[in-house]
Every structure is written in C-alpha cells, then in structure tokens.
Amino acid sequence: MKDLLAQCSVPRPADTQTVRELLVQVPAPTVQAIKHVIAVDGSFREAVVRDDFPSATITFFAFGPLIFSLKDLRQLDRETFIAPEDLAKLKKIQRFQLALPTRNISRAGLGLQESLRLTLHEFLARDIEGAKSLYDALHWLLFRRWTNTPGVSRTLRHCPNRDINGCERKEIVLTAETPYRSECGNCGGPIYLVDVLRLHELVDEEQGASPVTPYLLSALETLALVQVIQTLWELAKPTLLREFLFIKDGPLALFGQVFTLTDPLRDLANFLGSYRDPADQSKVLPLLNIVGLEKSGSFVEHAMHIEKSLDRELSEIRTKDSFTGVVLPLSSKYIYKYVVPGDPGGTITYGENTYWGGKMIFKAKDGSTYVATVPTFGGHKSAPKFEDYINLADVLAGVSELRCSMYDNALIPVALANRLVSLSEVPSSRILENFARGAILK
C-alpha cells in the first residue's frame, strides 16, 4: 500500500493568483430573453421479482422533463415553505416509465441480451399521446435531420446478433431511411435503431445487465431533452427556443458506451447556437440556452476549495446591477492540474470524447456556487473563453435565479423534480416491487 501511495498524486487546490487571473465577471443580459425553465431528471431502481429468486431483477426507470416559468419561481422563492399545491406549478410535460429485465430474467424464448434490445426498441418506438416517439428524437439527432444534409449515416461495427448466433457481418450502415427495425442480410436477425447505443455489448447473460443502467439513464434523459428541443424547433417559430432554459442534472456529457451521441449533440448545439436572425441574416441569434449542473463529485469539491478566491472577486461586483456574478471557465490544462488526475500537457484534452459542452465554476451574486457545463460554438474547445460558450450571459442569469435558500446549493427545479420522479422513496418502490412480483407470479 505504501509503495502504491508513493507513486500516487491527488489534485491540489489552485492558488488564489491563478484563479484571479482566469476569473471573468459575468455581464447581466440587457434584456433577459429566458422566460421558462425545462428541467430533465430521472432515476432508476432495481427490484427483486421473487423472494425465492433474489438474483432475478427488473430495473425500473422514471424520467421526463418538467416545465415552469421563471415568474412562478420568483413567487415560490418568496414563500417560506413549499406547499404541495406549489408543486402543481411544475408542469410535467411527459413522464416516461420503463421496466427493463436486468438479471436472471428474460422474455419468453430470448436470452437476456435479446430481451434487453427488444424491450428498449419497443419502449423507444412507443407512440406518445400528442407527441412523437423517443425514437423520432433519436433519429432526428443521429441523422441531423434539422439540416436535411443527405448521406448522414451511422455504422454498427458488428452485427448486434453476433453474441447470439455468431453472425460475422461487419460494418452495417444505417441511414435516415433505414426503418427502426430492419433485418441483418446475413443472419436474418433483427437490427434495431437503438443498437447504435451499443448497450447490449455490456450485457452478460449470467452477470446481468446492471452495468447498462447508469449509461442508459443518461442517454434517456438526454433524449427526453432533445425531444423537447425538437418539438420547439419544429414549431412555426423557432425563435421561441430563446425563451427556454434547459437544465440537465449532471454534466452535459455521455460516458461509457453511449458517448457516441456526443458528436450529434455538439452539432445540434452548434447549429442552434449559430442560427441567423430571419429578420437580418447578418446577425447571429443563438437559439439554445442549455446548462448541465452538478451537485457532487470532484468538480464540486474543487469549487468548495477555491470558494475564498471567488468571494474576493465577487465582492468587487456585488453591488453592481450590470453583473450577474463571476465565472471561472475551466480549460483542460486547469482541470488536469487541479481537479482530476491526468496529464495537463497530454494530447487528449479533457472531455474530448464525452462532453458536449465546456465546464465552468460560476458564483452568482447571491453567493451560491454552481459547477456548470454549457455547449461551445464550433464543438469541443480545450480552453474555452467566455464568448465561446453559447448564450452564456443569458444562461448564467437564468441559473442565478434558480437558487432557493431551502435547498442549500440545490437547484429548486432539480430538487423538486427529484422528489416528483424519485423511485428511491419507500412507498413508490414498494408499489413497483409488488407490481413486479404480482405480474410475474401470475
């Protein structure tokens, strides 16, 4: 252990001087275009299906976007406690619920991997009342349907049925014209659009599909967000998008197998961010206000460490209406030096494959600190500057309004959303477990 520790290093807090040099004062927007907030949040919980078979489990997912207006939020902020009626102000746009076989249980005649693929396929293809399916959002995203660029395709490296029937077909190309379910020309097995997420590759028939769940949840939350953006974009007036602030719990990043969604998400952000004003084509009218907010992890710890340095800078602008707060844009070099272990001089920059935005630490005038991700113009940037982030002044002004003293450093919409959708609380999980047992035992 001593030998190992001698070879290890832990990140160290950044010194005051470094932080001061990098800090930027955030100007308040002249007119705040943002009127509504849409927060997406979700959770999952694994449930045992039968007492005498504790190894057989199903995982339940619940997720979806919530919408509320900043006006209602300001009102809510003035109240000393939140009454249940107030929760009604958070309107659920859509609640998605998914039950997925994850261990020692599978659909009739199928292995676990096939069961998982089929269940995901059916879930995403399901028609939603008054809206398109989640598959439509995935399709829109993967094939960049916002631009009508022909020839956009996705390639599966192997036939997804390889583990079941040994099919050796490689490089299967999916295009916008490929149906959600097609057949492999070699083995005849099904090919689903959801196979592009490659989640089935993490399934082990005996060990189960638990490794899939965190990646799947983040992909589903992202899709729910994309679906709302798509819906607003396809409305007659795309400039409406400017009135919305989208919030994702956690960073704007996709880890594990599903990281392949990062590229289309960067393209989408860049496309909407570079939108030309229909009234004056020479003017850029960025349409996207989106932020990922973190509540735990090494970045949050780091933010706490440099709190004093931020406070010093904040005191200079605290009384000025023309500023929202101070922000520290985080470069790859800074992150590897002070936040997470890595090589600051390395060729792979932080988040190059996983993030669809740049990170920052933002301290609002009221004293609350946020670790945030906001997409940057032109894709990934290793050392983003203030103006590289899409609509940053507007987004941070919106974020600073979300603060609610009841939840220390927790965002009110995310905290409320957590409560509304949480599957971890006793009553709801009991119901789900009983439901699962009842349904299987019958």
Ligand SMILES: [Zn+2]
């Ligand atoms: Zn095949």
